[in-house]
Each structure stands twice: as C-alpha cells, then as structure tokens.
Amino acid sequence: MTASRTLAEGGMETSYGFRDVAEGEKQGLVNEVFHKVAKRYDIMNDVMSAGMHRLWKDAMVAALHPSKNPSYKVLDVAGGTGDIAFRIVEASKRQAHVTVLDINASMLQVGEERAAKKRLSDNVTFVEANAEALPFEDNSFDAYTVAFGIRNVPRIDTALSEAFRVLKRGGRLLVLEFSEVQLPVLDEVYDQWSFKAIPKFGQMITGDGEPYQYLVESIRKFPNQKDFARMVETAGFSRVAYTNYTGGIVALHSGWKI
Template sequence: MTDIRVNSNSEETQETTHFGFETVNKSEKASKVAQVFTSVATKYDIMNDLMSGGIHRLWKRFTIDCAGARPGQRILDLGGGTGDLTAKFSRIVGEKGHVVLADINNSMLNVGRDKLRDHGIVGNVHYVQANAEELPFPDDYFDCITISFCLRNVTDKDKAIRSMFRVLKPGGRLLILEFSKPVFEPLSKVYDAYSFHILPRMGQMIANDPESYRYLAESIRMHPDQETLKGMMDDAGFEQTQYFNLTGGIVALHRGYKF
C-alpha cells in the first residue's frame, strides 16, 4: 500500500510505503531492504532452517511440484537468493533448458552462485541482478516464474506482478510462495509470539543481527493476505488464479496463468 505525504514547508508531495512497521519514502525502501539482505546473506540458509525447523524445504518442494516445469523450458527464479529452487529447476529442465536466478541484491546473488557451483550446478543456470518491478527480459520469454519469500520486500508489488506477467509466455504460469496470514486464530497468536520475541533473539545469537530479523517479521505482517494477493494477480491479467494455504496459512502458494 502506498500513502501520500505532503511536506507543508515545501509543498512537496512524496509517496510513502512501509518498511516493516515503519513508514518511509517510497524512494528509500529499496536501499533499506538491500541493507537487510546484504547483512543476512551469508547466514541466510542456516537461519531459514532454524527459523522454520526445516519446513521451508517442504514448502519449496510443493512449489516445484505445482510449477509443472518440463525439460527444455525457460524458468525465472526471481528473488531466488541462495538458489534452492534454481537447483531443482536446473535438474528438471536439463541441458536444453535454461534457468535464470535473478535477485536485486548482489550479496545474495553471489552466495547463490557460489553454492550452486560448489554443487556442480553449471551450464544451464544464468545469474542476473534485476529489479522485480522492471525486469530486463523480453516480452513472452519465460515458461514459468517463481518468486519465493521475496514479494513482500518489493516496493511496488503491483508493478512487479505486471512486470512478471509481461515476460511470461502465453500459457506460462507464475507461482508466488510467501508468508501469509494464519487461518486459525490460536495459531496466529503463537506465530506472533514466535515472530516478535524468539525470531529476533535467534537473529542475535546466530547472525548477530536482531534488527534485520525483526524487520523480516514485521514485513510479513504488512504483506497482503491471501485473497488480496489473489486479487492483485487477477488485476495484472492472470487467470485461473488460486492459492494453497501451507502450514495453516503461515505460508501460501499463489499460482496464476497467462493466456
């Protein structure tokens, strides 16, 4: 959501958005998010395992299953960070396929590149530093786009979804894996307690960075709920849009098609 802030002294109108629970100028958010992910990049994988108890691997496996990727296809793993989905897609599409691991943050991209190369994943994977709102790819280019645990950090989510729609081929599909809103009230209370009390402490102990992990918790709460995000995809032109609640709605996978 974007608000309008008027500076009464200069009569200058500025667009604002959220950075966690903080209201910031829209032009400032990208740099603030960059600072967070530059800080957490080297500890990102281990913190994912600790924070989710390893369940994030099951969420990502479900995403791969729903993506329907096939040999020879062209896949964009947007905001792909350390490359978990890219690694799986690389094996599926094979030598005749093509996977682009794109991330706006160069530190995350470097960690992902090093990790995949250490695992012998080369040849059909390419790395691109890219802004989701202005994707540097031709129209109708990819068979499938995934964006996992990234969209909530994007400044203009509607613009990013439209950009993804543009670069998808007709018949292509977009899958958005993201933290969402728990569907059971008792779970929501437990989740809040975990996010705002335990998570920052883990960030302090493991990564010596409680503030970045506090932001990550806050960004989840500010992200659109399941139905709102579905509507945003519909508005961008996607069809047959649906979502799957995972782990009681703590995470949701949205999928839509371009026809």
C-alpha cells in the first residue's frame, strides 16, 4: 500500500495525508490532530515505533553534541512535549538553553508540565508560534532541531529558510524525520504495521484512530531522503548530508550555515 511520494512546490501545503485540501486549510487540520493526541502523544510514539523513537532521538542529540557552554542556544521546532529539548539540556550537563517552539498550545502545555517535573524550567523556554514565521532575530541560535515535525509544516521551504535566517554563522540544522524505507522486505512489513496496526492502536489508546491515519499517510507523502536534502541545500545550507536509521524508516538530515 505504499503511496508514491510527491514533492509539492515549496513543500506539502495542500497535502493532508493522502487527501488534497485547499491551500491554507492544512494548518488548521494538523492543529486539530495534535490537540487530540497531545496528552497521549509520547505513549503513542512508543507504540508506533516499538520504542525505537527513543533511540533515534538519542542518536540525533549525540550527533548534535551540544556545547556545555551556558551561552549555547538551541531552537527546537515542533517539539512541544519537550522530548528533544530535555535530551539536549541533559547532554549539555544542564548548561544549554533550549527554546521549544510549537504552533500547538496543547502540546506546549504537556511540555511545560514535564519540564516542571524534571526541574528543567530554567533551561527550557516554550513559545507558541509558527515555524514559517519565527519570532526571533537573525543569527540568534547555535542550532536548530526538529524531530518528526517538519512534514506537518505546510510550506517546508519557508520553514527551512526561516531556520537558516535565525541560525548564527557556523550554526547547525538537524532534522529527524520518517523517510523512505530502503530494504525491500522491511518496506512491506512497515506498510502492514503502519496502515493496519497503528490507527487501531490509536483508537484503543486515545479513543480516536483518525489522527494516526493522518500521521501514517503524511509519512508516505513526505519527500524521500535525496529530495529533502535538495530542499535543505536550496534553503542555503552547506555540507548537507543525511544518515538512515533502521533501514531508512527514519533519516537524520544535517546542514550548516557557513
């Protein structure tokens, strides 16, 4: 049931899963998805990935290798529940500061509650804003991270241009995202799991399977590794590269502002 991947000009602005929607409509639909799943988002991540998302995120933060300098600043986009931010802060020995930006207030609320419980509120700031119009000055951050969120942005090219703008010279972009499976047998198994099991688990755990149907479909519509790498280059980044994890189920993309 693998769907062909499409690359809309500028991103996925009219793609809501396998359904085409009017330009300007996608953001509201995606917001509604994350309002529905916010409270159980991290539980469902464990279910959907069989716990692998934890290893992928750990690998992302290890690749970032955050500085232990108190002046080191990271912008984590679409990171509402704080999963990446908390990892970065801990990897920096609680020296780095991470600004978590998300367009969804429900996800941010979960993140703020988690930060308080972990006593990380001094290291993490939560901001409700759009990745396509970042409310920050040019050259503000040492790193920009986004994990499993870029595919939900309607205008991906605009978000990448904004990432380039707010990064300092020498700053790094890291994007962790589901991608195109490279192994023939694994892609069939992955399709069966994605389309038949994940929406059912979503229904059982959250009481609503539809958001997870969208999330599964959105993965298949996202540009493959090479196409997305070209988008990163087009945004102005240098030394663009990607690393496949778990046979290409996930890829970590990297670029530098030089």
